[in-house]
Amino acid sequence: MTPPPLVLLAHGSRDPRHAATVQALRAGVAGRRPGLRAEVAFLDFNAPRVSAALGALAASGEREAVVLPLLLTRAFHAKTDVPAALRAAAARLPRLTIRTAGVLGPSPLLRAALERRLTEAGVHDRASTAVVLAAAGSSDPEATAEVERLAREWQRAGGWWAVRPAYASARGPRPAEAVTALRTAGAPRVAVAPFALAPGRLPARIAAGSAEADTVADVLGAAPELAELVLRRYDEAVVAGRRLKGQARQKPSLAGV
The missing domain is CATH 3.40.50.1400 (Rossmann fold)
Structure with missing residues (x-):
């Protein structure tokens, strides 16, 4: 068939x-x-x-x-x-x-792809790296809850110093705010992982708001x-x-x- x-x-x-x-x-x-x-x-x-x-x-x-x-x-x-x-x-x-x-989403494969992009960006020491999971953002509570659940599960299973969600639109915090908050909390290093499929307007906002991070990974892409x-x-x-x-x-x- x-x-x-x-x-x-x-x-x-x-x-x-x-x-x-x-x-x-x-x-x-x-x-x-x-x-x-x-x-x-x-x-x-x-x-x-x-x-x-x-x-x-x-x-x-x-x-x-x-x-x-x-x-x-x-x-x-x-x-x-x-x-x-x-x-x-x-x-x-x-x-x-x-x-x-x-x-x-949701799927463990998305988390694996995020980790791949961070590794490619040079992030290797998870215990000393805090991650900003930077999503596009939505007014839909179901979508927001899914991003927050992914951040919690990723921190629990991934061994990172911390994983915090951030959003390029709709609700906060913005990526820049999340980076600042993690710095204030004492994170040795901060990496931004764009939870985005491909380049575009909102991923560009994520990149612009991540200037103070140590590392910014690529979008999930292919x-x-x-x-x-x-x-x-x-x-x-x-x-x-x-x-x-x-x-x-x-x-x-x-x-x-």
Whole structure:
């Protein structure tokens, strides 16, 4: 059975590195799963938009697709923008079954990717390093709670001097405030770990607010852990889709009743 194609749906950004990073992640996913058709799409700023990407799949003869939102938490985009865009696409493409995979977080693989980026940035002594987990920020309490839970779990399991969340927008503290607070608390070294998928406006804010940190890691980008996580979410969506198909076949027909 040919696997349904995967569409990696990113937010999009005017920063050209954003789309390039998403394409690099797509290449990493495709390299791990030969035979899987993997495409990219964007909600805004970049092409192709998700409706165009899905339309191209339908035009090529595909009858099913899995759309995976490249989002780290279930915030506004996951709950509002993505469903709206996919509803509109489904209305225009009635012969294409569109399945939505879960967002990336939460997952231990995200923590592993964060640690990879810190190591690449030269952070090795965890016991003397405090980490600022710098997220984009959201007014959605579920998304904020997820970032705070990740910070707590990472500190407990990672052996860091401390791990503190910070946000580039919406609520505080800002990254600069978190760096200052950790310095005041006596942290020997402070590193900032951007909890962001690709370069863009909010990751740029994180970088600008991290000037007083000893180290600023790169965004998660095309880390191998991200490619593995994408495939896990894809597989989960495929299994759920098969289960739904099986349930539909098992329902008794009401014809003639």
